[in-house]
Amino acid sequence: MFKNLISIFVGLSLFSCGKEPVPKPKGELRLEYPTPKYLNFSTPCSYSFDYSDFAKVKDAKEACWYNLSYPKMKANVFITYFPIKNDFLLHIKEAEKMVYEHTIKASSIDTKSFAYPEKKVYGNFYELKGQTASNIQFYVTDSTRHFVTGNLYFNSRPRPDSLAPAVDYIKKDLLHLIDSFEWKSK
Template identity: 30%
Template sequence: MKSTIPFLSIIILFFTMNLIFSSCNNEEDSFIPKPYGYFRIELPEQSYTKLEGDFPYSFEHSKYAKVVKNESQYAEDYWITLKYEPISMAEIHITYKEIKNEPKLFMEYVNDAHKITFNEINTARSSAIDQVIDSKNGNGIVFTISEGEVPTVFNYWVSDSLTHFLRAAMYVPTSSQNDSLAPILKYTKDDMMHMLETFEWKK
């Protein structure tokens, strides 16, 4: 028994050293995952051009945005979409309604715009929402700014409450990556604000 104790000790020490060295090697050779990263987005310098076509409204939009007819099944006259050619991850949808000097129609359009916005926010469980009511050139303007994973992060409607009602909304197909798209969202939002600053109804 006396001769076997040192032998067992040597065997235990041998396996212990093997485990230590093997664990060191495994740590060196093991794959260490890196934090998620996103492609750097190069955006062109903002430049604008006047909206062309026979529309009851006018504004300056980004020259990088192609104006196309809204092809949805609910589309009406003068509904358009601004599609960014170098930026395929954001679109601006423009919808238009004629009020015809009917207060009930005006309130109906306001309620519809409100429902569309809040339904999208509630469905996506947005973390925040802010509304700012403004007035410019005799028009009422309501902004809706939402934060979180929502398809519509910024929109507004503008109306003279008598004849015209227009809603502009920024849509982001990949709403689950809004944090990574922050530069695009800001870029498009700035374009929408320029559209509003140059906005006017045609007589």
């Protein structure tokens, strides 16, 4: 009887002390991207720029509009061109409206102005932080004849922590794009 009591006690202690299994949360992948090599994209339009060989340039629905696609990151930079016809301030307001529509979800919006007077390239670069649909937006202009905007979007839910490596990579590419941006003289 004593042996039976001990075996029952040992058996119960083995099964009663276990914890409920709890599923582990999904981990995110650590993403690393190659060092970019830059290619020149000379459009038949009024401008040219350098872009990363990690991206592909595709035609968009309008003339002089392009999609800079990052297929492995599921990201697109939509580049649009507008000729200025006595509506310069309207283009500036529209570009800023596109940025500030994200203030509901953005935790901050960092704005950097740039000017390359020798190339007649001026504009603003906006980095939107938080759970925004667009992470980076910019505009480039010569302030008299041409106006180009760029907007970065990912084909995924806005998760700032998960997208941070991709956003940082594309941010460097877009800053290089702006540094290399040139207007063609016609």
